[in-house]
Amino acid sequence: MKKVIIASLTAMFVLTGCNTFKGFGQDVSSAGDAVSDGAQSAQNKIQ
Template identity: 55%
Template sequence: MKKIVLAALTALTLLSACNTVSGFGKDVSKAGDKLEQSADRHAH
């Protein structure tokens, strides 16, 4: 029983960590897009 609970908690932790990393990647991507747009506006 303890092994099942431990396995479930481990899986939950790993899945939530993947979701967090994915969200962080999207935020960094959006920031890069904004920086690129700003550079394009100031270059022309």
């Protein structure tokens, strides 16, 4: 019974961690898109 509980808790923490990293990746991607858009706007104004 202890093994089942430990396995369940481990799976819960692993899956929660994956969702956290997925959200972090999306945040970083959004920030990168904003920087790219800003750079493109600046380049368009120079030309």
